[in-house]
Amino acid sequence: MSTATLNRLRGDFPGLVTAEGKVWHYLDSGATAQKPRSVIDAMSRALGPDYATVHRGVYARSAEMTLAYEAARRRVATFIGGAADELVFTRGATEAINLVAQSWGAATLGPGDRILLSVLEHHSNIVPWQLLQARAGFAIDVCPLTAEGCIDLDAAEAMLTRAHKLVAFAHVSNVLGSVLDAARAARLAHGVGAKLLLDGCQAVPRLPVDVAALGCDFYAFSAHKLYGPTGIGALWARGEILDAMPPWQGGGAMIDRVDFAGTSYAPAPQRFEAGTPAITEAIALAAAIDYVEAIGREAICAHEAALTRRLRDGLRATNRITLFGPEDSAGIVSFAMDGVHPHDLGTILDEENVAIRAGHHCAQPLMAHLGVSATARASFGLYNDESDIAALLRGIERTRRIFG
Numbered sequence: 001m002s003t004a005t006l007n008r009l010r011g012d013f014p015g016l017v018t019a020e021g022k023v024w025h026y027l028d029s030g031a032t033a034q035k036p037r038s039v040i041d042a043m044s045r046a047l048g049p050d051y052a053t054v055h056r057g058v059y060a061r062s063a064e065m066t067l068a069y070e071a072a073r074r075r076v077a078t079f080i081g082g083a084a085d086e087l088v089f090t091r092g093a094t095e096a097i098n099l100v101a102q103s104w105g106a107a108t109l110g111p112g113d114r115i116l117l118s119v120l121e122h123h124s125n126i127v128p129w130q131l132l133q134a135r136a137g138f139a140i141d142v143c144p145l146t147a148e149g150c151i152d153l154d155a156a157e158a159m160l161t162r163a164h165k166l167v168a169f170a171h172v173s174n175v176l177g178s179v180l181d182a183a184r185a186a187r188l189a190h191g192v193g194a195k196l197l198l199d200g201c202q203a204v205p206r207l208p209v210d211v212a213a214l215g216c217d218f219y220a221f222s223a224h225k226l227y228g229p230t231g232i233g234a235l236w237a238r239g240e241i242l243d244a245m246p247p248w249q250g251g252g253a254m255i256d257r258v259d260f261a262g263t264s265y266a267p268a269p270q271r272f273e274a275g276t277p278a279i280t281e282a283i284a285l286a287a288a289i290d291y292v293e294a295i296g297r298e299a300i301c302a303h304e305a306a307l308t309r310r311l312r313d314g315l316r317a318t319n320r321i322t323l324f325g326p327e328d329s330a331g332i333v334s335f336a337m338d339g340v341h342p343h344d345l346g347t348i349l350d351e352e353n354v355a356i357r358a359g360h361h362c363a364q365p366l367m368a369h370l371g372v373s374a375t376a377r378a379s380f381g382l383y384n385d386e387s388d389i390a391a392l393l394r395g396i397e398r399t400r401r402i403f404g
């Protein structure tokens, strides 16, 4: 992206300045992305002059809000190549994966069955399966990583058996930025009759995503990493799978008819959205998608890839840095500085108005695999530029001097 384009884009994000009005070098979009003004405006319009409930009101404003909410569902579904009736709004990726576990998983998995996860999964793609495992008694296998830090699909191929009912992998690792060959993962899973769930949290803001081309069966992501609001995300599930899944939470909006003699349920996706939904958040998520598509996902992907290469080269040229993850990681760079705890590094960088993430990144099994308790992680958004990298490298140099 040209400097002029980047300056214009940065101007769209009021969060990219400090309280003192200085440039904030925000390198933590992997945790949550800053919001463009168009998203903030869409949310405040929906909370203000347009506000009403959905699906129930007999008055015009509610009917309009229902149209806007359902239009948002279509917008989100189209963005990832799915159909609106295959798209369930959830509170985020975590809830989307819990939904699959508690609905599809509870109805499908039992003793003798196995599922395959990987070493690099976020806790939200591990713990929901362990919670279900305690009740349902299936086995969880863990796919190793290649030396570079990608999910080792040769190993997955050797591990998968007819007993496997599900393969659940991160599309992009939130720690290493490694990108899964999702189409191959789908072929391997389907080859043994298993379904493929992709945790798309870090992929959706960084790569063009088309669930049909990927060949997956479930796709989960959160809006807040995609420049949208917190409190909303989505689960896409292949139509015939979603249609057959039982409800997982009960309440208003998910029913067809309620009677003490027996209750019947609404068709998908409504069956999975009990209670008043996150109306304004859904509308703001659609605005975030409009914003991202106006820039173009290929352009964002290429921009972040260039920044990633530049940062990795810069870190490599710095003393005492260990880099994790593959060279072609998608917008996320994890590293460690000899003799400096990532929290200390993060604190010193904060004094320089540079924000990175330091910790286990909700991926403790991966930390154990890397032999560390924590890493420092810089993750890019569409608004980052060379000045953010320069500020990070300056801060690392200062940390090196402080620690001697």
Ligand SMILES: Cc1ncc(COP(=O)(O)O)c(C=O)c1O
Pocket (backbone or CB within 6 Å): 030, 031, 091, 092, 093, 094, 095, 122, 124, 125, 170, 172, 173, 174, 199, 201, 202, 222, 362
């Ligand atoms: C790969 C991955 N999966 C799942 C999640 C969970 O997302 P949320 O907390 O928005 O539900 C995250 C968030 O960091 C993530 O990076």
